[in-house]
Amino acid sequence: MKQDVAINLNGEIYTGRVELRTVLVDFIREVAGLTGIHVGCGFEGRCGSCTVILEGVAVKSCLMLAIQADGAKVLTPEGLARGGELHPLQTAFRDHHGLQCGFCTPGFLMTLYDYVKDIVARGEVPDEVQIRQAMAGVLCRCTGYVNIVAAVRQTIDRLNAMTPAERQKWFPL
Numbered sequence: 001m002k003q004d005v006a007i008n009l010n011g012e013i014y015t016g017r018v019e020l021r022t023v024l025v026d027f028i029r030e031v032a033g034l035t036g037i038h039v040g041c042g043f044e045g046r047c048g049s050c051t052v053i054l055e056g057v058a059v060k061s062c063l064m065l066a067i068q069a070d071g072a073k074v075l076t077p078e079g080l081a082r083g084g085e086l087h088p089l090q091t092a093f094r095d096h097h098g099l100q101c102g103f104c105t106p107g108f109l110m111t112l113y114d115y116v117k118d119i120v121a122r123g124e125v126p127d128e129v130q131i132r133q134a135m136a137g138v139l140c141r142c143t144g145y146v147n148i149v150a151a152v153r154q155t156i157d158r159l160n161a162m163t164p165a166e167r168q169k170w171f172p173l
């Protein structure tokens, strides 16, 4: 059985007719053609490489159906940069070499997008343990965690130095 679905991905509407059992990550990668997110664990919710922002919250897109996201706004890694400028998280990952093979990187970026948005809004300064807890849902097989923690710190510092309007630009969802 199939159903029409329309999902706002990074500000653009993508439509498709999908099986009821089609998971969101398959819609994003195969129907919309946005291959920034990855499937690293066989749809078990363990690796976090498929993480997207759905209506402002980080979710593992292999654990929900495409029809559940019908009509929703979703942000993927392709939507992080603005006006040709990398998102502060992306810049910080580059500066600190927060990746090795990069397979897990989209999941970290989207998970940490959600995290730093909340942390900066609350004016908190997390310690290393808290940052590691925040990214516990994403697994890196190359173990680049130390550099990722440094990248998160730089991102928070940079966001804190911005005006609220400047910060808002980086968090469309």
Ligand code: FES
Residues within 6 Å of the ligand: 038, 039, 040, 041, 042, 043, 044, 045, 046, 047, 048, 049, 050, 051, 060, 061, 062, 063
């Ligand atoms: S593919 Fe979704 S958590 Fe691994």
Ligand code: FES
Residues within 6 Å of the ligand: 099, 100, 101, 102, 103, 104, 105, 139, 140, 141, 142, 143, 144
């Ligand atoms: S950088 Fe290779 S899996 Fe994380």
